[in-house]
Amino acid sequence: MNPLSVVARTVCNLFAWFLAVFGIYVIVHGHLTPGGGFQGGAVVATFMAFLLVAHGGRKMQSWVRKELFTLMECIGLTVFISAGLLGMSNTFFFNFLAKAGGLFGSTVPLGPNPGALNTSGTIALMNLSVGLEVVGGLSMILLYMFSGVHPEEPFGREETGHDR
Amino acid sequence: MIEVLHLSILVTIVVSGFLTIWFRNLLSSVISLAVLSLFISLEFFFMQAPDVAIAEAGIGAGLSTAIYIIALRACGRKQFRKEGER
Numbered sequence: 001m002n003p004l005s006v007v008a009r010t011v012c013n014l015f016a017w018f019l020a021v022f023g024i025y026v027i028v029h030g031h032l033t034p035g036g037g038f039q040g041g042a043v044v045a046t047f048m049a050f051l052l053v054a055h056g057g058r059k060m061q062s063w064v065r066k067e068l069f070t071l072m073e074c075i076g077l078t079v080f081i082s083a084g085l086l087g088m089s090n091t092f093f094f095n096f097l098a099k100a101g102g103l104f105g106s107t108v109p110l111g112p113n114p115g116a117l118n119t120s121g122t123i124a125l126m127n128l129s130v131g132l133e134v135v136g137g138l139s140m141i142l143l144y145m146f147s148g149v150h151p152e153e154p155f156g157r158e159e160t161g162h163d164r
Numbered sequence: 165m166i167e168v169l170h171l172s173i174l175v176t177i178v179v180s181g182f183l184t185i186w187f188r189n190l191l192s193s194v195i196s197l198a199v200l201s202l203f204i205s206l207e208f209f210f211m212q213a214p215d216v217a218i219a220e221a222g223i224g225a226g227l228s229t230a231i232y233i234i235a236l237r238a239c240g241r242k243q244f245r246k247e248g249e250r
């Protein structure tokens with residue numbers, strides 16, 4: 001897999017960051033606005049798809065390692081299941097952080113309001129962990145697909161962009 | 165007014181789905197499939213399901229298109245070498 005042309009690479013380098021910022025916004029505001037961990041994670045994984053399609057798999061594998069995405073998956077799953085298990089004194093998945101005053105623990109204000117980010121207890125925490133998990137999983141799917149691609153070119157040329 | 169909008173979106177979905185199987189160039193087919201996903205996501209949004217619309221736009225129009233393009237680039241241009249078929 002060879003890199004695309006200069007135009008495609010520049011555009012992908014620029015707009016991939018907008019995608020990443022929007023995806024992180026969707027993950028973090030998961031309990032306030034439409035979307036959540038899965039949707040935001042899919043949008044953030046599009047960041048990796050942009051860079052992979054533009055730059056090719058070989059250069060991407062020199063930038064990031066697959067163990068990084070495995071680590072993200074492991075952290076996401078561990079945080080999710082421990083947030084479920086920590087409320088075990090009442091029930092499984094008990095929301096022990098809500099209205100506790102600490103992390104994500106402030107009380108929701110009454111009446112119509114734009115939404116307070118520091119509310120909802122473990123729901124926001126689980127959104128973050130699901131987002132981390134989905135980013136790791138989908139990025140690893142893309143990386144493994146690239147590593148399964150045959151390296152040699154059919155015509156023996158050095159680069160095959162659409163403008164060459 | 166909203167009926168015209170719905171109808172035009174549905175017609176665009178059907179037309180892009182037809183173009184997906186009509187194009188001989190596989191890259192054009194993939195782009196038509198992405199357009200179909202994008203308009204399905206727009207239809208979800210007008211049906212007041214923005215949650216599903218974000219998922220459809222992220223996965224249908226973004227990730228699956230990227231995966232198809234990866235697969236196409238892995239194939240090279242061997243699909244044009246078949247002369248006898250059609």
